[in-house]
Amino acid sequence: MCSIYEATGATSGHLSQIRNSSVHHVEKSRLTSKWQATTMCNMDVQRVKDFTKPSYPDRKEFLRNRNLLGAVLLGTGLVTSACNKTETVHRTQGIVAQPARRLSGVILESPQPAKEAPPQPGDKPSR
Amino acid sequence: MDVTLCLTHACNMRCDYCYAGPKFARSMSWDTARRALDFAFAHTAEQAERTQHDPESQLGFFGGEPLLEWNLLKMATEYAVAEAGRIGIRLKRTVTTNMTLLGEEEALWLRENGFHVGLSLDGCAKMHDLVRRTSDGNPSHEICARALDFFRGSDANGEVILVVDPRTVELLAESVAWLIDGNIRRISFSPNFTVAWNPVALAKWKHAYTLIGDLYVGCYRNNRPVNINVFDGKIHARVNNGYRPCDRCGFGENEITVSTTGNFYPCERLVGDDSNAALRIGHVSDGFYSAPRNQFLANRGNVVAECSVCPVRGRCVNWCGCVNYAATGFINRVSGIVCYHERLCIEAADRVGGILFEENIPAFIDTFYLGCHR
Ligand code: SF4
Ligand code: SF4
Numbered sequence: 001m002c003s004i005y006e007a008t009g010a011t012s013g014h015l016s017q018i019r020n021s022s023v024h025h026v027e028k029s030r031l032t033s034k035w036q037a038t039t040m041c042n043m044d045v046q047r048v049k050d051f052t053k054p055s056y057p058d059r060k061e062f063l064r065n066r067n068l069l070g071a072v073l074l075g076t077g078l079v080t081s082a083c084n085k086t087e088t089v090h091r092t093q094g095i096v097a098q099p100a101r102r103l104s105g106v107i108l109e110s111p112q113p114a115k116e117a118p119p120q121p122g123d124k125p126s127r
Numbered sequence: 128m129d130v131t132l133c134l135t136h137a138c139n140m141r142c143d144y145c146y147a148g149p150k151f152a153r154s155m156s157w158d159t160a161r162r163a164l165d166f167a168f169a170h171t172a173e174q175a176e177r178t179q180h181d182p183e184s185q186l187g188f189f190g191g192e193p194l195l196e197w198n199l200l201k202m203a204t205e206y207a208v209a210e211a212g213r214i215g216i217r218l219k220r221t222v223t224t225n226m227t228l229l230g231e232e233e234a235l236w237l238r239e240n241g242f243h244v245g246l247s248l249d250g251c252a253k254m255h256d257l258v259r260r261t262s263d264g265n266p267s268h269e270i271c272a273r274a275l276d277f278f279r280g281s282d283a284n285g286e287v288i289l290v291v292d293p294r295t296v297e298l299l300a301e302s303v304a305w306l307i308d309g310n311i312r313r314i315s316f317s318p319n320f321t322v323a324w325n326p327v328a329l330a331k332w333k334h335a336y337t338l339i340g341d342l343y344v345g346c347y348r349n350n351r352p353v354n355i356n357v358f359d360g361k362i363h364a365r366v367n368n369g370y371r372p373c374d375r376c377g378f379g380e381n382e383i384t385v386s387t388t389g390n391f392y393p394c395e396r397l398v399g400d401d402s403n404a405a406l407r408i409g410h411v412s413d414g415f416y417s418a419p420r421n422q423f424l425a426n427r428g429n430v431v432a433e434c435s436v437c438p439v440r441g442r443c444v445n446w447c448g449c450v451n452y453a454a455t456g457f458i459n460r461v462s463g464i465v466c467y468h469e470r471l472c473i474e475a476a477d478r479v480g481g482i483l484f485e486e487n488i489p490a491f492i493d494t495f496y497l498g499c500h501r
Contacts, residue, residue, distance in 0.1 A: 044463045044466075045431050045434065045461055045462070045463055045466040046433065046463070046466055046467075046470070047433045047436065047437070048433075048437045048439060051438045051439050051470075054477040054480060054481060055481035055484070055485070056365070056366075056480045056481050056483075056484035056485075057366075058365060058366055058367070059366045059367060059496055060368075062366075062496050
């Protein structure tokens with residue numbers, strides 16, 4: 001068993017399941033000429049109707065909530081200009097705040113668009 | 128403009144799924160390499176002047192196996208660095224290698240010269256040796272694992288590229304675990320869209336992405352984030368509300384691949400054995416061929432009607448010309464298998480993104496919302 005599975009603890013059952021399930025023999029596929037592939041798969045592009053909205057926000061929403069949260073925390077006195085290095089996690093309006101240590105000094109600033117780092121080779125969408 | 132030099136058609140491996148075409152002994156001459164670089168840099172400088180942007184270019188080496196032409200690779204790099212410096216171009220460097228010729232010396236040289244190294248390695252021995260064999264039919268994992276040690280020891284920049292194939296997909300999760308265990312933090316999947324995927328293989332693919340998603344979450348929880356392209360790309364695309372223009376490749380516009388004989392192609396995946404004239408858009412001696420190039424540029428994108436109403440179209444790479452061509456024969460028609468995979472990645476990425484956001488994992492927030500670790 002790979003130790004990473006043990007470290008995360010989440011998937012060891014899954015892994016042994018997949019290891020023991022080589023019962024489904026995947027036939028050795030032939031390299032086909034380009035055009036045949038889709039036909040052989042008998043797959044069409046699907047009309048996608050039922051995609052659920054991701055449960056994590058886009059950047060705009062995130063920054064908006066973070067600033068709202070900053071205002072709430074300031075109002076309740078949870079965040080002051082003196083950082084108390086507390087690691088308490090706050091929950092407000094369905095979003096989880098950073099610990100105050102991370103927030104102080106950030107939320108007091110006016111909203112800043114997140115910096116875009118230059119794309120790197122590994123960041124390109126999969127081809 | 129980004130330029131990839133296909134240094135040779137020769138390769139000491141015979142991978143089952145290779146899309147680089149038949150293997151034969153034809154390499155690029157120094158003169159062709161030099162002229163290709165001159166062309167790309169002149170184009171880059173002219174473009175920068177026109178758009179008032181800082182000139183940038185990426186030099187890539189591809190093959191066959193480019194390390195078979197190690198001296199040419201070094202010469203071309205030295206020339207490119209000197210020329211780019213003279214013109215004021217910021218130059219990124221990449222090479223994709225099968226690792227069999229990557230020794231300590233090569234790894235150190237690549238690091239010293241600022242290369243991003245694409246290591247073609249299909250994870251653990253069981254998966255890798257099923258499909259990646261040497262030209263005399265022997266397994267190659269042992270050699271590659273040794274090269275991986277040199278790579279790690281050199282501290283070079285790079286990523287492991289795993290081909291996802293129906294023959295090996297059931298070993299994918301195990302392979303990713305093996306890589307993460309070996310402290311590989313950047314992993315890219317390159318699915319083989321040119322073969323038939325039967326329903327059993329598709330189900331295994333889906334299952335594998337669930338398992339790998341769990342690993343991804345575990346790594347973030349342990350504050351040891353791992354980059355996996357199918358998750359990172361889709362989460363970034365969610366956070367940014369779709370792919371941005373800079374996320375897309377240059378496909379013949381800001382990107383060319385030059386074959387050993389000096390022909391220009393829009394992407395390295397289209398070079399093959401360099402015999403398909405319909406895919407060429409220029410030559411080192413003549414520059415761009417306007418008519419075919421303009422046709423390529425005008426036809427980029429995706430014309431499949433179903434996609435126009437798809438709720439995830441902004442996060443789908445249905446516009447990737449080389450993948451579309453490989454799967455359907457048209458650069459602007461996405462195939463069913465790519466559609467399946469895009470939906471699979473988006474669902475898997477949204478599951479892990481939702482968990483990591485809900486748990487407020489700092490590395491996740493920094494990477495995707497604050498841009499610290501991109
Ligand atoms: S190492 Fe690369 S070029 Fe060589 S056979 Fe394998 S996939 Fe093709
Ligand atoms: S997921 Fe499928 S239907 Fe939706 S845009 Fe992509 S290819 Fe088209």
